[in-house]
Each structure stands twice: as C-alpha cells, then as structure tokens.
Amino acid sequence: MSESQFVMHEGDFLAIQKVIDPLLKNARARGVFVVDRVGQLIRQTGEMSNLDTTSLASLTAGCVAATGGLAQLLGEEEFPTHVHQGERDSLHMTLVGGRGILVVVFDQRSSLGLVRLRARKASTQLATIFEAIKKKCEAEGPGNGKTFADISDDEIDNLFSD
Amino acid sequence: MSFINYAAREINCKIVYYGPGLCGKTTNLQYVYARTNPDLKGKMISLATETERTLFFDFLPLALGEIRGFKARFHLYTVPGQVFYDASRKLILKGVDGAVFVADSQEERMEANIESLENLQTNLIEHGLELGKIPWVMQYNKRDLPNVTPIEEMRRQLNPTGVPEFEACATTGEGVFETLKATAKGVLSDLRKVGA
Numbered sequence: 001m002s003e004s005q006f007v008m009h010e011g012d013f014l015a016i017q018k019v020i021d022p023l024l025k026n027a028r029a030r031g032v033f034v035v036d037r038v039g040q041l042i043r044q045t046g047e048m049s050n051l052d053t054t055s056l057a058s059l060t061a062g063c064v065a066a067t068g069g070l071a072q073l074l075g076e077e078e079f080p081t082h083v084h085q086g087e088r089d090s091l092h093m094t095l096v097g098g099r100g101i102l103v104v105v106f107d108q109r110s111s112l113g114l115v116r117l118r119a120r121k122a123s124t125q126l127a128t129i130f131e132a133i134k135k136k137c138e139a140e141g142p143g144n145g146k147t148f149a150d151i152s153d154d155e156i157d158n159l160f161s162d
Numbered sequence: 163m164s165f166i167n168y169a170a171r172e173i174n175c176k177i178v179y180y181g182p183g184l185c186g187k188t189t190n191l192q193y194v195y196a197r198t199n200p201d202l203k204g205k206m207i208s209l210a211t212e213t214e215r216t217l218f219f220d221f222l223p224l225a226l227g228e229i230r231g232f233k234a235r236f237h238l239y240t241v242p243g244q245v246f247y248d249a250s251r252k253l254i255l256k257g258v259d260g261a262v263f264v265a266d267s268q269e270e271r272m273e274a275n276i277e278s279l280e281n282l283q284t285n286l287i288e289h290g291l292e293l294g295k296i297p298w299v300m301q302y303n304k305r306d307l308p309n310v311t312p313i314e315e316m317r318r319q320l321n322p323t324g325v326p327e328f329e330a331c332a333t334t335g336e337g338v339f340e341t342l343k344a345t346a347k348g349v350l351s352d353l354r355k356v357g358a
C-alpha cells in the first residue's frame with residue numbers, strides 16, 4: 001500500500017459539513033461536493049439531490065487526474081483550480097491538499113468571482129481537516145482491533161452467496 | 163486504498179480491469195452491468211470514441227452486499243488498451259485496491275498480453291505499488307474462438323506465480339462473475355492485512 005487506509009468517522013464528516021454548508025450559502029451555489037481523488041464522494045450539500053453523485057465523483061476525479069497529467073507535461077505541478085462554464089450551470093473545482101477535490105456548482109444567481117473567493121478559503125479549511133484525518137489514520141496504524149482486522153473467509157464468502 | 167466510511171457504514175474499493183486493446187475489458191463490465199439488479203448498480207459510464215473504443219475509462223459502481231454491517235461498494239474501472247494511451251492508464255491506477263488482467267487468448271495476441279502485463283507492473287510501481295502485493299486475478303478471455311493458445315501455455319507466460327485464474331467468454335458472460343468475485347474477495351481479504 002502506497003497510501004494508508006482512508007478511514008472517516010462521523011466527526012470528520014461533521015467537520016467537513018461545517019465548511020461546505022456556509023460555503024454553499026456564501027457563494028450562492030446550487031451544490032457543493034467534496035470528492036476524493038480516487039473518485040469517491042465524501043460529502044455534499046445543496047439543492048441537487050437528484051444528481052447522480054457517484055458519476056459526478058468518478059468523473060471529477062478523472063477530469064482532475066487528466067488535467068494534472070497535462071500540467072506535468074507543461075512542467076507545472078498541478079492546476080489547482082478548474083472552471084467549466086456552461087450556459088446555465090458552471091463547475092468550479094479546487095484541489096484540496098493531495099487528497100480531495102472541492103466542487104462547486106453554480107448558476108447565474110452567483111458569479112465566478114464570488115465562487116472563486118469563497119472556495120479558496122473553504123479549500124484551505126478542508127485541507128486542514130484532511131490533514132488531521134490522515135494523521136489519525138497513520139497514527140492508528142494497521143490492524144489494532146479495528147472492524148475488519150479479523151474478518152473470516154466465511155464472512156467474505158457470505159457476501160457472495162446468491 | 164479502500165475508503166472506509168464509518169458514518170454511512172460503507173467500504174468503497176476500486177478494481178481496475180487491465181489488458182491489451184480489444185481483449186474484452188469493456189465487454190466484461192457490460193455483462194456485469196446487464197446482469198446486475200438495478201438496486202445494486204449505478205450508472206455505467208463509458209468515455210469512448212465514436213467507434214466505441216475506450217478513450218479514457220469505463221466506470222461501473224456496484225454494491226455487493228454487507229460485511230460486518232458495512233455496505234461493500236466496488237468501483238469497477240477499465241483502462242484504454244492501445245499502447246499510446248499509457249498516460250491515461252497510469253492515472254486510472256491511482257488508488258487501485260485490486261486488479262483483473264484480461265488476457266486475449268487468440269494466438270496472435272500473446273505478445274500484446276505480455277506487453278500489457280509488463281506495462282501494468284511498470285505503472286503500478288509509479289504509484290508505489292507492486293503486482294505481487296495487491297490482489298489480482300487472471301482472466302483468459304475469448305476461449306470460444308478457434309485459434310486460442312492452450313491454457314498451460316498462457317499460464318506459463320502470464321501467470322507464473324499462480325494467482326486465481328479463470329477461463330472466460332465475456333460476450334456470453336462465461337467466467338465474468340467468477341473473475342469479479344475472486345477479485346472482490348481478494349480485496350476484502352486484504353482489509354485484514356491493512357487492518358482498517
């Protein structure tokens with residue numbers, strides 16, 4: 001394993017929620033999503049409950065990975081923000097430390113300038129939270145009495161008995 | 163690395179289907195998608211060219227049941243097989259928890275299989291991973307065709323360490339779920355090692 005397990009508890013999610021709820025309001029956004037760079041949705045807020053968030057997360061990660069590859073070709077380390085402007089909705093993505101991506105969806109009720117301003121501060125706060133989670137995961141280390149350390153082959157087989 | 167969410171009680175794992183161009187990776191996912199209960203699957207995404215060749219990846223989210231009260235969710239990805247898409251392949255391996263190598267059994271594809279398997283090893287190393295250290299499974303696909311390499315020969319060339327292996331015909335679905343289940347099992351067994 002090149003990277004430690006990523007384990008998140010209720011408190012971690014609440015900490016993230018406390019950043020994205022105000023961001024949603026202050027940026028006058030339609031939706032705010034926190035996605036991990038591997039393509040999993042971590043947390044969301046806003047009015048877009050019908051959106052296919054699993055697809056959103058995977059495609060966001062793919063998009064960031066691809067533009068990150070382009071950045072490296074140009075000798076840049078990364079492109080820390082990405083903007084996609086549409087006719088109705090626009091997307092603003094900010095990289096959060098090495099781990100996360102902050103996605104803000106907004107329409108004409110807001111503006112790119114406002115979103116950029118608010119997202120910058122929120123992403124710094126999120127980076128601190130991610131860093132703390134990472135430290136915690138590393139400190140806990142592998143195997144000491146956690147949920148899956150002693151799963152049996154039978155339990156795994158049961159998952160597939162259909 | 164798998165992502166364990168104690169709030170939603172979910173384990174999320176990433177499985178990547180690797181192999182040379184046209185070996186049947188996308189067909190594997192399409193079969194899984196077609197045969198999975200709608201409650202258990204999300205939308206399948208294919209980022210493909212007009213001629214339906216994979217350009218970046220295919221993606222299929224699946225729920226495979228519960229373990230210790232946690233929903234086991236698997237994200238299946240395929241890579242584009244053509245040699246010149248190497249940069250994309252590398253990106254898709256980020257955070258991989260388990261892999262399926264889909265080998266094309268046709269005699270004339272043996273070299274392409276070997277090259278692709280070596281490419282997988284090289285690209286894993288760039289992520290600080292190794293084929294010997296992640297769970298993976300070998301699938302000998304297209305066994306229905308007349309001009310296939312004998313299994314013993316394929317094993318000798320592609321699976322000398324004896325990881326779990328399956329003969330398959332992805333178009334009819336033979337071996338497809340067996341391959342996936344073995345990989346998922348490997349990934350879950352690995353949770354013990356890393357002790358989440």
Ligand SMILES: Nc1nc2c(ncn2[C@@H]2O[C@H](COP(=O)(O)OP(=O)(O)O)[C@@H](O)[C@H]2O)c(=O)[nH]1
Nearest residue numbers: 183184185186187188189243303304331332333
């Ligand atoms: N005869 C046969 N054809 C297959 C099999 N699996 C895939 N194919 C065909 O091979 C072609 C390439 O498959 P695809 O899944 O797109 O390959 P990919 O490049 O690895 O994603 C398609 O025409 C498939 O229908 C198989 O088991 N037997």
Ligand SMILES: [Mg+2]
Nearest residue numbers: 187188215216
């Ligand atoms: Mg394909």
